[in-house]
Amino acid sequence: MKKISALLITYNEREHLPDVIDTVDFADEIIVVDSYSDDGTAEYLQEDSRVKLIQHPFRNFSEQRNFALKHAQYPWVLFIDADERIPKKLREEIKKTVNLPDPKAAYYFRRQFLFKNKPLRFSGYQTDKNHRLFQKEKAYYCPERLVHEILEVEGKSGVLKNKLLHYSFNDYEEYKQKMLSYGRLRAVELSKKNLEPGFFHFYIKPTYKFLSHYVIRLGFLDGKKGFCVSYLNALSVAERYRELIRMEHLVESSPKQEVFL
Numbered sequence: 254m255k256k257i258s259a260l261l262i263t264y265n266e267r268e269h270l271p272d273v274i275d276t277v278d279f280a281d282e283i284i285v286v287d288s289y290s291d292d293g294t295a296e297y298l299q300e301d302s303r304v305k306l307i308q309h310p311f312r313n314f315s316e317q318r319n320f321a322l323k324h325a326q327y328p329w330v331l332f333i334d335a336d337e338r339i340p341k342k343l344r345e346e347i348k349k350t351v352n353l354p355d356p357k358a359a360y361y362f363r364r365q366f367l368f369k370n371k372p373l374r375f376s377g378y379q380t381d382k383n384h385r386l387f388q389k390e391k392a393y394y395c396p397e398r399l400v401h402e403i404l405e406v407e408g409k410s411g412v413l414k415n416k417l418l419h420y421s422f423n424d425y426e427e428y429k430q431k432m433l434s435y436g437r438l439r440a441v442e443l444s445k446k447n448l449e450p451g452f453f454h455f456y457i458k459p460t461y462k463f464l465s466h467y468v469i470r471l472g473f474l475d476g477k478k479g480f481c482v483s484y485l486n487a488l489s490v491a492e493r494y495r496e497l498i499r500m501e502h503l504v505e506s507s508p509k510q511e512v513f514l
Contacts, residue, residue: 254348254352255327255328255329255351255352256281256282256326256327256328256329257279257280257281257327257329257330257331257347257351258280258281258282258284258325258326258327258329258330258331258389259277259280259282259283259284259331259332259333260284260285260286260318260321260322260325260330260331260332260333261273261277261283261284261285261286261321261332261333261334261335262285262286262287262288262311262314262317262318262321262334263285263286263287263288263290263294263335264287264288264289264290264294264311265290265291265292265294266290266292266294266335266336267290267292267293267294267297269335269336269420270294270297270298270335272338273333273334273335273336273337273338274301274303274304276333276337276338276339276344277331277333277339278303279344279347279348280331281326281327282305282325282326282327283303283304283305284304284305284307284321284324284325285298285304285305285306285307286307286308286309286317286320286321286324287306287307287308287309288308288309288310288311288317289308289310295308305324307321307324313399313400313438313441314394314398314399314400314401314402314438315394315395315396315397315398315399315402316396318332318394318402319393319394319396322389322393322394325389327389328388328389328390329351329386329387329388329389330386330387330388330389330392331347331385331386332384332385332386332387333385333417334419336419336420336421336422337364337417337418337419337420338417338418338420339417339418340415340416340417340418342415343362343413343415343416343417346413346414346415347386347413350386350411350413351386356388356411357408357409357410357411358387358388358391358392358406358407358408358409358410359384359386359387359388359391359392359404359406359408359410359411360384360385360386360387360410360411360412360413361382361383361384361385361410361411361412361413362382362383362384362385362386362413362416362417363381363382363412363413363416363417364378364381364382364383364416364417364418364419365416365417365418365419366378366381366419366421367418367419367420367421368421368422368475368478368481368482369422369423369424369478370420371478373421373475373478373479373482374474374475375470375471375472375474375475375479376466376467376470376471376472376475376478376479376482376483377465377466377470377472377482377483377486378482379470379471382412384404384406384410385417386413387404387406388408391406391407391408392404392405392406392407393405397442398442399438399439399441399442400435400438400439400442401435401439425481425485428481428482428485429485429488432485432486432488432489432492433488433489433492435489436488436489436490436491436492436493436495436496437492437493437496439489439493440492440493440494440496440497440500441500443493443497444497444500444501448497450494450497450498454494455491455494455495458490458494459487459488459490459491460487462483462486462487462489462490463483463484463486463487466479466482466483466486466487467479467480467483467484
């Protein structure tokens with residue numbers, strides 16, 4: 254039987270820990286890289302004998318995931334977020350897949366998004382999929398992407414049939430803060446391209462993002478929650494360019510000082 258390393262990166266995920274650790278306890282090791290949480294995350298994990306806890310400062314998502322990869326002992330890696338869960342059928346499919354005679358280098362998981370524990374069926378997420386299972390020696394996270402990480406795979410990828418459950422947010426304010434933080438990290442990426450945002454970036458792109466999720470990708474069929482999700486995705490785009498302007502002003506106001514992004 255091929256062995257699996259289950260990896261997680263966390264920051265203030267105490268409420269998710271009991272369920273997420275249980276969902277990956279079929280793996281041969283569970284490694285959690287925590288970025289110095291202050292909500293009891295580390296203390297909880299230290300009491301769980303199934304978990305190896307490593308503390309590491311957070312700079313961006315790709316760097317943190319690659320750091321976790323270095324500590325995986327086994328040939329197969331299952332990378333899961335704290336707000337994701339693996340149903341029984343997917344668990345069995347994972348175990349069968351890694352023991353195939355000629356497996357792919359990596360596998361995408363389709364995800365079922367949940368809004369306050371209720372399925373989000375449209376709103377742009379109906380085709381969502383992410384690499385979650387892969388052979389350690391054939392993949393790494395692209396360091397240029399600071400958020401919405403991209404796994405660079407040496408070889409072919411497959412797609413598993415059963416869906417991963419994604420409890421993406423419990424309430425409006427939680428998801429709003431998550432989307433704003435994503436927007437700020439995207440701004441750091443864009444700062445390296447010397448982009449000067451204007452009317453198109455501040456108004457046209459957020460509007461298109463909203464219409465894409467709410468109209469083109471049928472968010473209106475999800476009712477009120479579809480509107481909220483579409484709006485917050487658009488807000489993340491707007492925040493991206495607001496943060497870029499703030500960063501530029503900071504550099505201009507401190508020309509003789511090095512600014513760490």
